Amino acid sequence: MKIAATTLGETAGDLFAQTLKLGYFLTTIALFLVFVVTLVVQLRSSHYNPFFYWTVILSTSMAGTTMSDFMNRDASTKFLSNGATKLGWGPQGLGLGYPEGAAILISLLLLIFLGWKLSGMTFQITEIVTFRGEALFWAAILVSNTLGTSMGDFLSDSSGLGYLGGASLVTGVLLVLVALMKVPAVPNVLLFWIAFVLTRPLGATAGDFLTKPVAKGGLDLGTLGSSVVLLAVLFGLMAYAQLKERRTAATPEFAGPEAETVQPQRAGHR
Template identity: 85%
Template structure:
């Protein structure tokens, strides 16, 4: 069996296509609205919600790591769980339970410490340091940073560590743009979209590694999801559409489920000729 075919069988992460980025933005936006739904709308608070969502992340990650091939439902469930956990982890680090950070009509949050109140700059500095640490460790292992070539358990574990930290960092960036920069929700989303457009243009520049552009884009799609999620759910008086966390989350969940189901169908179709090639390979 040749190495190329063996790699395609072992591969457990998706191809990076336009559909991949659409699903990533949908998942991160849903992560923002769902995180706020549990922590604020339902009044569970940042602490309890963070603990619960982190446990969900661990369960979904174990399922993904134990799988023997790429399964879109497993992969995107982990992405969603990191987005939801990242939302409340960021909120817990950066915010407190003051009225400035509570949704309309909410007067208190659930049991436990309700935010460390570190602020967005301090929280972002901590998360950037953690993300750099993950990549430094990854570099010393000698494993590839390219998602299309990650085929080992250790490589996948490092990948998901980077995803969790980057989604938490992206939430902090998105909340800073929405709440503190003066740009507002729509302005923050437009700024991040502009930066992603620049990255797309840089893909045509040979001296700029595509792997570097991928990871920058992966981080930036999280603040895009955060600002879009806030734009959908926050009151009109604050610059949002006031669609609510429940309705927005359900709509985004339906969209993501449809996209993942389509990806699953495409994966099964592509698996047929792949298996035929393997059967013929001496």
């Protein structure tokens, strides 16, 4: 589900910003507001709901896509060269570049973790039981997805690996992380956050592979068609997760969402 959500986040973000020519700035504002709305719904929920949880994950992926593009690129020249007459309101990019953008995002993520640590709250995701803890969790998720988008775009566009090469590299690193889970000396919390960041560039490279022209190494399926298919896949997976959650809740042994969902448990402890 995470890969489906992050890939859809890439294709949908590009759909709004590039295909529909709304521009990075206006799309970023709109998608950030979508994130806020979905987050409020999630925080107000009295129990774990897969639709709410994964909708927030999707909204962070979409917002992260355009936030990263706005930071790293300056699309004005590109849009004008394609004959666009309307770029959307506001500037079309800061043009920081991938290294500078990544440095800012890594610093911001470290600050969030520092605040998390100083608050005295646990980093164990399944043990988050406070509103503030869940707010920090989702802030880290948003920044992680934005950072992951920058990493994915760098691998696809600037590293020379291409879409499949970048995806293969990230997949290999994720497999190493899975192997490290068997090593007691390596904290699972650290592995979780590294893996979470890396699933985003995997989704970004996969999304670009689906939508970019064949001449650039993609399948040229378009952002609209790819987004519709991915949305159907994600919706089906969420429906299955919802059904599974209801069946689990009906059993006497039920004590909250299964650990594999890796979602904060605050709502279940109200």
